Amino acid sequence: MSIPPPPGPQQPEGQYPPPYAQGPYEQGAYAQGPYVQGPYGQPPYQTWNQGYSPFNHPAPVNGLAIAALVLGILCFLPGVGLVLGLIALSQIRKRGERGKGLAIGGSVLSTIGLALWVLALATGGASDFWQGFKEGARGGASLSLAKGECFNAPGGALTGETYDVDKVSCAREHDGEVFAVFELAGRSYPGDDAVTDTADRRCYGLRDSYAMDGWAVPDDVDVYYLTPTRGSWRMGDREITCVFGSVSEGKNLTGSLRNDETVLDADQVAYLKAAHYLNAALDSAPDAEYVEDDLPGHKAWADRVSRALTRQAGLLRAHPYPADVKKPVDVLAKELDKARAEWSRAAEAADADAFYAHYDKGFKLLDPTKSVTARKALGLATTPPSADSGGSGSGSGPDGAGMQV
Known part of the structure; x- marks a missing residue:
């Protein structure tokens, strides 16, 4: 039997040098670091601390968590961002991935964004946003x-x-x-x-x-x-x-040019609505300047004017005007009746000469100055627009003239 040598300065008492072994512990292949004696004379092994092991790769970051955070920050499709954040949290727990903070942050921001969208829809803010978007497309909000x-x-x-x-x-x-x-x-x-x-x-x-x-x-x-x-x-x-x-x-x-139901009283509105029937008919004259070029078209136009005069006179008589207004309005209605008779004959004219004869009489009976008295009683403007004005909306006849009553 062999007797172990006494302990020396390089060999502590009770310990023996590790036996040689095959594999990584062959001579010249010892790993550096602390050694642990294995049981029954097994070769020692080196211990690795987590974080130093070359085989310990860090867990990947969950991609849905990143997407949830991006959507949450941009407040774009907040509902989608919230769903992605919840899915990411579930995947992180199951797979051991990183990104829990990203998923939570994205979910919270998306929840806030979703609440803001609901509030905007409830208060009309979304409509204001779209209007602003259209204004920007036109080039300026103003x-x-x-x-x-x-x-x-x-x-x-x-x-x-x-x-x-x-x-x-x-x-x-x-x-x-x-x-x-x-x-x-x-x-x-x-x-x-x-x-x-x-x-x-x-x-x-x-x-x-x-x-x-x-x-x-x-x-x-x-x-x-x-x-x-x-x-x-x-x-x-x-x-x-x-x-x-x-x-x-x-x-x-x-000053404002607005004069409608928001500005005028009921009597003024009734008078002007009646007058608009005639003005619209006068504005519907045919494109042909001369009656000879389109006699049927001018006859149809005269018929429209005749029917408009009938409607206008009827409306003027039907409205309950105050006594100081009713008298001049009735006088005007009688003048309109005379004009209607001539326009009706022009609509039935056999030729251009007959048309001109009745048209001239009917047009003179629509002299706008005849309505000044009624307009003054109603508190409306009393200066007729010029026949050649480009902006007053005057009606036009074959010779370019016309009137508004």
Whole structure:
């Protein structure tokens, strides 16, 4: 038997040098670090602390947690961000992934965003946001104009393209006054000409509902409009804004031109509504300037005027005007009856000469000065618009003349 040598300076008592073994503990292949003696003379092994092991890769970050945080910060699709955050938390627990804080943060921010969206929908904030978006598409937030508002345009011009206007009080000098706003339908841009034609037709048709008394509109005031461009149409802009503006260069408007049910009394409104039947009929004259060029068209027009005069006189007599107003209104109604008879004969004329004979008599009987007394009693404007005014909305006959009563 062998007797172990006595302990020396390099060998503590009771310990023996580890036996050589095959594998990683062969001579010259000892690993550095602390050693632990294995039982029954087994070779020692080296212990690794977590974090130092070359095989201990960190757990990956959950991708849904990142997405939830991004959506939560941007407040974009908050409902989706909340769902992704909850799914991420579940996956993190099951897979041992990292990103719990990201998922929680995304869920909280998405919940706040979702609450804000619900509040916006309940209070109309979403509608305001969309309106602001459309205004931005048009080029400036101040281009959003409502009926009854007044504004100044860049350089005072109501033509060409504009990206901004300044709203001002109608009591101050201003370039334009909005009298109507409407939207176009359709998904595809109809083209510049089609948009302009629609704006022209609709705006001229809507002016009388805002300025019912055409006599109160200055002769140098005409209709303008703001329309979408092809670019703003792609951004959702469908709005056409109808505007009153001066045709005199360098001249501004002062005071509102609005005179409708919100401004006028019941007697004034009744009188003007009756007068509009005749004005609309006079404005429907055929395109042909001379009767000889379109006798059937002029006869049909005379018939429309005749029927409008019948309707107007009937409405004037039917309304219960005050005593001081009823007398001049009845006198006017009798004059309208005489004019109706001549227009009716013009509608039945056999030839152009007969048409002209009755048309001339009927037109003279529609002399606007005959309605001044009734208008004065009603407190309406008493200065007739000029026959060649471009903005008062006068009716037109074969010779370009016309009247508003």
